[in-house]
Amino acid sequence: MQIVASGLTxxxxxxxxxxxxxxxxxxxxxxxxxxxxxxxxxxxxxxxxMAVLGLPAIVGVAAAAVICGGVGLAIYxxxxxxxxxxxxxxxQIFIATIxxxxxxxxxxxxxxxxxxxxxxxxxxxxLHIGHVAIPLQNVLILAVAVAMxxxxxxxxxRTRAGRAIRATAQNRExxxxxxxxxxxxxxxxxxxxxxxxxxxxxxxxxxxxLLPNVGADPMLKAFVICVVAGLGQVRGAVVAALALGLLESxxxxxxxxxxxxxxxxxxxxxxxxxxxxxxxxRKQVVRL
Amino acid sequence: MSLLQIDGVEAGYGAQxxxxxxxxxxxxxEMAALIxxxxxxxxxxxxxxxxxxxxxxxxxxxxxxxxDGRRPDQVVAAGIVxxxxxxxxxxxxxxxxxxxxxxxxxxxxRRQAERLEQVYALLPKLRExxxxxxxxxxxxxxxxxxxxxxxxxxxxxxxxxxxxxxxAPIVIDQIYQVIAGLRxxxxxxxxVEENASRIAEHADRLHLLDNGAFAWVGSGADxxxxxxxxxxxxxG
Numbered sequence: 071m072q073i074v075a076s077g078l079t080x081x082x083x084x085x086x087x088x089x090x091x092x093x094x095x096x097x098x099x100x101x102x103x104x105x106x107x108x109x110x111x112x113x114x115x116x117x118x119x120m121a122v123l124g125l126p127a128i129v130g131v132a133a134a135a136v137i138c139g140g141v142g143l144a145i146y147x148x149x150x151x152x153x154x155x156x157x158x159x160x161x162q163i164f165i166a167t168i169x170x171x172x173x174x175x176x177x178x179x180x181x182x183x184x185x186x187x188x189x190x191x192x193x194x195x196x197l198h199i200g201h202v203a204i205p206l207q208n209v210l211i212l213a214v215a216v217a218m219x220x221x222x223x224x225x226x227x228r229t230r231a232g233r234a235i236r237a238t239a240q241n242r243e244x245x246x247x248x249x250x251x252x253x254x255x256x257x258x259x260x261x262x263x264x265x266x267x268x269x270x271x272x273x274x275x276x277x278x279x280l281l282p283n284v285g286a287d288p289m290l291k292a293f294v295i296c297v298v299a300g301l302g303q304v305r306g307a308v309v310a311a312l313a314l315g316l317l318e319s320x321x322x323x324x325x326x327x328x329x330x331x332x333x334x335x336x337x338x339x340x341x342x343x344x345x346x347x348x349x350x351x352r353k354q355v356v357r358l
Numbered sequence: 359m360s361l362l363q364i365d366g367v368e369a370g371y372g373a374q375x376x377x378x379x380x381x382x383x384x385x386x387x388e389m390a391a392l393i394x395x396x397x398x399x400x401x402x403x404x405x406x407x408x409x410x411x412x413x414x415x416x417x418x419x420x421x422x423x424x425x426d427g428r429r430p431d432q433v434v435a436a437g438i439v440x441x442x443x444x445x446x447x448x449x450x451x452x453x454x455x456x457x458x459x460x461x462x463x464x465x466x467x468r469r470q471a472e473r474l475e476q477v478y479a480l481l482p483k484l485r486e487x488x489x490x491x492x493x494x495x496x497x498x499x500x501x502x503x504x505x506x507x508x509x510x511x512x513x514x515x516x517x518x519x520x521x522x523x524x525x526a527p528i529v530i531d532q533i534y535q536v537i538a539g540l541r542x543x544x545x546x547x548x549x550v551e552e553n554a555s556r557i558a559e560h561a562d563r564l565h566l567l568d569n570g571a572f573a574w575v576g577s578g579a580d581x582x583x584x585x586x587x588x589x590x591x592x593x594g
Contacts, residue, residue: 230462230467233455233458233459233462234462236448236450236451237448237451237459237462240448240449240450240451241446241447241448241449243410243442243446244442244446244447244448245448245459246409246410246429246430246431247408247410247430247434247439247440247441247442247446248434248459248460248462248463248507248511249430249431249434249435249462249463249466249511250431250462251429251431252431
């Protein structure tokens with residue numbers, strides 16, 4: 071029960087950060103290597119708003135989402151858009167976003183220093199179910215993550231903008247021929263991905279603390295999840311994220327923390343040998 | 359006045375020039391066909407009209423307005439719909455969702471219920487299949503969805519790129535029934551077709567595209583009386 075609770079929390083955090091990555095890959099064929107840095111930035115913005123400016127938690131989270139959404143927009147307009155028509159777009163944007171990520175991390179380092187900081191957004195207390203105690207912080211994280219995923223599902227499934235995003239991901243040229251302005255879709259997707267990264271960064275740092283490179287590990291896992299689910303598969307990514315979170319906490323409990331990532335990777339490799347296009351992936355050529 | 363007027367269009371990909379000075383006019387209610395061997399610019403001309411390929415020279419006017427240089431979504435908004443070669447459906451959406459994407463722009467969205475009924479009347483098979491995921495359809499059904507999706511926009515000019523390509527003869531017959539229905543309903547249509555003798559029965563005019571320029575223009579009856587053209591360009 072304890073394992074399931076912490077596994078679900080972990081998985082839910084992974085899911086929120088992975089959705090952003092999967093959406094961007096699905097729509098633009100772009101691996102956003104700055105995602106981890108945006109995640110960290112979100113954590114720091116919330117920290118600054120709450121600990122330094124003394125603003126309430128909801129304002130901190132909103133500020134982080136808005137600023138990171140803006141960073142996503144900037145990544146689109148300054149990096150992705152000028153390269154879109156290039157034949158080597160995927161490679162170029164991959165390298166460019168590594169650079170952007172490094173810049174963001176160093177700006178954070180310069181502003182806040184290398185010492186770890188505690189995320190002030192913290193809910194004390196625990197929920198007792200029988201003899202199992204689940205920290206309220208985990209309950210909060212789970213609730214927020216579910217709400218975020220439900221909103222994204224609603225956006226993609228029920229709104230006009232969401233239909234345009236799905237159409238662009240499934241067939242870019244056909245979407246254009248239906249009258250979808252794909253440049254706008256790309257900008258929306260990157261902004262949304264930035265905002266989701268911010269929320270995910272706040273959740274992760276509220277458990278793990280804040281460091282300029284706090285996003286590196288979740289981003290790596292988000293990539294693993296994306297690849298396992300099939301690149302660009304949003305729904306698959308959520309399922310894979312939850313499975314990975316549960317698996318990770320089970321391995322940590324049964325074998326030990328130091329083995330968890332290695333064992334995860336072995337399972338991932340096995341899964342990819344079994345289904346090279348990802349568990350939910352279509353047969354398609356990914357140029358990299 | 360002509361609905362579509364193309365003057366001296368040149369376009370290509372990278373260093374390669376595909377269209378070398380193409381001019382064409384199409385009046386309201388006409389059905390014109392682009393015929394000729396593969397790789398001579400038929401598809402590129404449609405892509406140039408719909409804004410997917412940039413012009414190197416020349417102009418394209420639609421209803422008197424210059425549309426060259428516009429983005430694809432602006433060309434759709436102007437009233438031109440391009441049904442691309444090889445279906446290009448949204449593979450993970452249902453038939454109905456695909457059709458609704460055809461009415462994506464606000465003006466079309468307002469009339470989507472009425473248009474959907476028109477599309478179902480023309481393509482009754484789509485009503486039965488409306489809940490099915492597009493990638494699970496047969497080749498002929500996919501083609502029907504592609505045409506239906508194009509009609510949902512309520513365009514004033516419909517461009518069809520090889521609607522019968524790769525289909526079984528019996529399915530081609532069905533597609534041609536739909537094409538005849540479009541013409542009878544007064545749609546203005548520009549259609550790319552490999553099978554010249556088949557489209558010659560329906561189109562008001564045929565344009566033979568050879569190496570990026572028109573080598574011959576005439577009616578279907580003209581074409582049938584010119585066996586040397588059929589033999590040279592169209593393999594009999």
